[in-house]
Amino acid sequence: MEIARNLWRRKLRTTLTVTGIVMGIFALTTMGAMAEHFNVLLNGGITYVGSTVQVGDAQGASIGNGYMALSTLAQLEKVKGVAAVSPMVSLLADPGSGAVVSVTLPDYVGNIDPNWNRYDPLKLSLSTGRWVTNSSRGEVDLGSSIAAQFHMQMGDTIALPVRPSGAQPGFVNQRFTVVGILNPTLTAPDSAAFVSLDDAQTLQGDELPTVLQGHVDPYQLITGAVVYGKPGVNLDSLADRINAEVSTVKATKPSTLISDIKSGEAVFTVITTATALLALVIGGLSVVNTMIMSVSERIREIGLKKAIGARTRHILGEFVAEAGLMGLIGGVIGYALGFAMTALLNASDSSGGLFLVTPRLTALAIGFAVALGAVAGLLPAIRAARMDPVRALRAQ
């Protein structure tokens, strides 16, 4: 109580100091929430690619870039250590949304993979409706984000791919009835529209270059394949074996994909760390300044307390607690503002938003603010605690 009263004695100074901490923690919360969102997204990717071998056309620059023959699946199934192979057809669901730089995964149409929930550690589940089957036609299961983005509900109809503004005259899309909406996973499937393989191949056929249309059977083409290994099989070795035994495809080692994803994760960690440093400088310096002034103004009080029996640790504790309380107040306000801001931005974003405030981030933001205050207050507190009581009592 006395600590709070001491802070309130200098209302303007305390308010300014707390404002400094608020700014720092606000920045830390918002940037941290963005980093948390991407980390969850990327961790989902790591889980997915870490448990599968992604296979694409040997000539393709990357997985999903190019076409493979559907018949290749049979060759892949014969490679030692393969438990299952799923065809993969993937194309952009909303080609018109193409921002030059996107910080989220693009919406995509993919074929439903019956092996996913059997082999993949990241399980998909429906919040409503039913699964599209291989024999379904004109039906779609929507990920949570894409459903929210296009305000889709059960029984609604969506044309895929979504017609972009200024579409070419030959642009074709197909209408699908929403039969299921998935629970959020906070990673790639949230942006997916899952249709049957046949429907995905139909859409893929619509997008084939004009020179190929009519000359190739789109139902014999896939974008790639997902290979699931048998239990205990090293997936990097399995990728090597696939590349050695099936010359028409290119299998990427999971470790390579994980490494690529982690380098993306590192960028967000740098963003969070840089924001924390900013908070440290703004908030920390203002706390140091305030506490130095506070100690200077209260020298006689320190002398009195020492005279009546306060030991070094008592004085140290009181001043550190005061600085820590400023950190706590600034931290709670900064976090609350950051939380409100991210909630507001998420609410205004039809795809669900870029920010994810996790319990870990909450603890980090408030814990960091308290620690910042306490550590910044430590030096002035040590000065106070070491004060000679006689000199302090006689100070003017």
Added chain:
Amino acid sequence: MPAMRLEGLTKHYERASQVVRALDGVTLEIEQGEFVAVVGRSGSGKTTMLDCAGLLMSPTAGRVLLDGVDTGQLSGRERAELRSRRIGFIFQEFNLLPTLSAIENVLLPLRYSGADRRAGRRRAEQLLDEMGLSGRASHRPSELSGGQQQRVAIARSLIGEPTLVLGDEPMGEVDTETAEMLLTLMRRIHRESRVTFLIVTHDLDLAAKADRIIHLRDGHLVGDERMECFGSPVAATAAGSR
């Protein structure tokens, strides 16, 4: 055993490359339950002697014994503990904390001695009542007069039930009438509790109401008078202790 014994107490310090002999070999004993006034001109060493006796300052030479304990042998922590448990302080400028109420100021020493808070609060209320301040317990120092503030400070000095109360010009900041009232109050507390009082003052009229007057001059003990009753010396001792 005396409540306090000062043996060859010496305190020198350096100021502007000159040695200041604030105290120079003062030796005296104060018995348990005495009410002693220390007088002398400004710079005579009164406050320095009080600071050493209150364990706020370490002497350059000599010893301070409290109830027979040589305090020079104690660690900083033990000295702080001893101050907290055995010594009460009253200062000239009251030194009340402005953010605390009167009763919270009285209770402050107990925060550091680890005493029972509930019992402490009862005692604080009782002390404020004895000081005639029971209706002012929740007032902040800024809402109290100088005399009331010093009465709060006296209550604070007594909250830990000390055996020794040290006062550095406790009546220095109040008018004559209030000073008389404060001294009367301290004498009453002394009479009822038999706590040893050592009060520094430059006011000889007030000092004359003590049991004993110690005179300091230029850091030396130059007089030690015991009074039969207020204002009547029974013995004058030129106790020069060089």
